[in-house]
Amino acid sequence: MKVVLNSFQGVYADNPRVLYEALRERGDDHEYVWLARPDRVADFPADVTTVDFCSAEARAALEAADVVVSNDHIGFDWDKRPGTTYLQTWHGTPLKRIHNDVLWAPEGRLAYLDTEIARWDVLLSQNAASTPRFRQAFGFTGPVHETGYPRNDVLSSPDRDRIRAEVRAQLGIADGVTAVLYTPTWRDDLVFAEAGGPQHTFPLDLNEFAAGLGEDHVLLLRLHQMVSDRLEFPEGGPVRDVSAHPDIRFLYLAADVLVTDYSSTMFDFAVTGRPIINFTYDLDYFADELRGFYFDLAEAAPGPLLATSDQVLAAIAELGSRPWVPTPEYTRFQETFCSLEDGHATERVLDLFFPPQQANNEPRR
Numbered sequence: 001m002k003v004v005l006n007s008f009q010g011v012y013a014d015n016p017r018v019l020y021e022a023l024r025e026r027g028d029d030h031e032y033v034w035l036a037r038p039d040r041v042a043d044f045p046a047d048v049t050t051v052d053f054c055s056a057e058a059r060a061a062l063e064a065a066d067v068v069v070s071n072d073h074i075g076f077d078w079d080k081r082p083g084t085t086y087l088q089t090w091h092g093t094p095l096k097r098i099h100n101d102v103l104w105a106p107e108g109r110l111a112y113l114d115t116e117i118a119r120w121d122v123l124l125s126q127n128a129a130s131t132p133r134f135r136q137a138f139g140f141t142g143p144v145h146e147t148g149y150p151r152n153d154v155l156s157s158p159d160r161d162r163i164r165a166e167v168r169a170q171l172g173i174a175d176g177v178t179a180v181l182y183t184p185t186w187r188d189d190l191v192f193a194e195a196g197g198p199q200h201t202f203p204l205d206l207n208e209f210a211a212g213l214g215e216d217h218v219l220l221l222r223l224h225q226m227v228s229d230r231l232e233f234p235e236g237g238p239v240r241d242v243s244a245h246p247d248i249r250f251l252y253l254a255a256d257v258l259v260t261d262y263s264s265t266m267f268d269f270a271v272t273g274r275p276i277i278n279f280t281y282d283l284d285y286f287a288d289e290l291r292g293f294y295f296d297l298a299e300a301a302p303g304p305l306l307a308t309s310d311q312v313l314a315a316i317a318e319l320g321s322r323p324w325v326p327t328p329e330y331t332r333f334q335e336t337f338c339s340l341e342d343g344h345a346t347e348r349v350l351d352l353f354f355p356p357q358q359a360n361n362e363p364r365r
Helices: 014-026 038-043 056-064 109-117 131-138 150-156 160-171 206-213 248-254 265-272 283-290 309-319 328-337 345-353
Strands: 002-006 031-036 050-052 067-070 085-088 122-125 144-146 178-183 217-221 239-241 257-260 276-279
Touching: 002 014, 002 056, 014 031, 014 067, 014 150, 014 345, 031 038, 031 056, 050 056, 122 131, 131 144, 144 345, 150 160, 150 248, 150 265, 150 345, 160 248, 178 248, 178 309, 206 217, 206 239, 206 309, 248 265, 257 265, 257 309, 265 276, 265 328, 276 309
Parallel strands: 002 031, 002 067, 031 050, 067 085, 085 122, 122 144, 178 217, 178 257, 217 239, 257 276
Antiparallel strands: none
C-alpha cells in the first residue's frame, strides 16, 4: 500500500508524523512518501522518501496513492484517483472561525479550498466540541472520528520528563530557568494584505518584553506556520525564535508557561497542566470584525484575558512566587477540550484505519 503524507505543506511534524512513526515502529510494510519543503528536508530522517512539495513529483505521488494523510489543506491541484482514501487529521481545536464561518476571506480562497475538502474521506476531531464546528465550517458530510490528537500523546507519555530534559538541553535552557513559550496566531488582514504591506506585527517590543522577564526566564517565540518564514530575529538576542523547530509538541514539554492570544496551541498545552496566559490585546477587533469566535473566550478561557504587556509580565512574575495550582477555570477548560488527550490517540487512529489484520490491504474509511 502506498501512503503519502503531508504536514503543514511540507514539514515533518504533527499528527501525520506521529502516525507514520507508529506504523513504521509496528513494522507495517507499506511504501511511504512525504511531501517536503526543500528548505525543511533536513528535518526528515535520512531513510524517509521525500518529494518536493508542490512539484510534479508530489502531484504524481498523490495521484498514485492508496492513502493520503494530511493535517491541512495540501494547497495545490491534483486529481484523486478512485479507491484512494484521504485521511484528514486537521491540526487544532477551533476557537477562531474557520473556512465558511469566517467573517472575511480573500475573494476566491474559500471556493478553491472547497476543491480540497471534496477529496477528504474521513476527518479526525480532537474533542466533541470541535466536531459540529468542523462539519459546519467545512460542509463535510463524511465520517468524523473523535479520537484526540496523536501528536499530543507524548504530553502524557511516561517518558515526558526525560524528553523535556532533552529538548531543553537542545535549546540551551539551563536548569532553573523558566521557559515562556509565546505562540501568537496570524491575522488574516495582514497575511492577505497587498504586496509590500506588513504580514505580521507584534503589539509589543519583543526584546523589551524578554528583558522584562528577567535573566531567570527565556522567551521562546513560535510563530504560526502561515507567517513563520516572514520575520527574522538576530541570533544572540533575548528572544529565541523556535518557529522552525520541527515539532511544537516538544516545545510544549520544554515550556513552563504558555502565552498566546487565540491560537489553538492553548488546547494542546492544557494537556500538560501548566499555566496558560491569554494576551488578547485586540480581542474586540479579532472577535467582531476580523475572524470571529465559536464561543466566548472570556467565559471558556483557562485564565484571565490580559490586554497589556505589563499585565502579562506581572502574571508571569506572580507564577514564580508560589507553586502553580490549576484554577477551577483551567480544570473546566481541560474537561471540555482535553478529555480525549490520554496518551492513546495514536492507538485509536491506527485501530480505526490501519488495523494489523489489514496491514497490507486498504484502510478502513
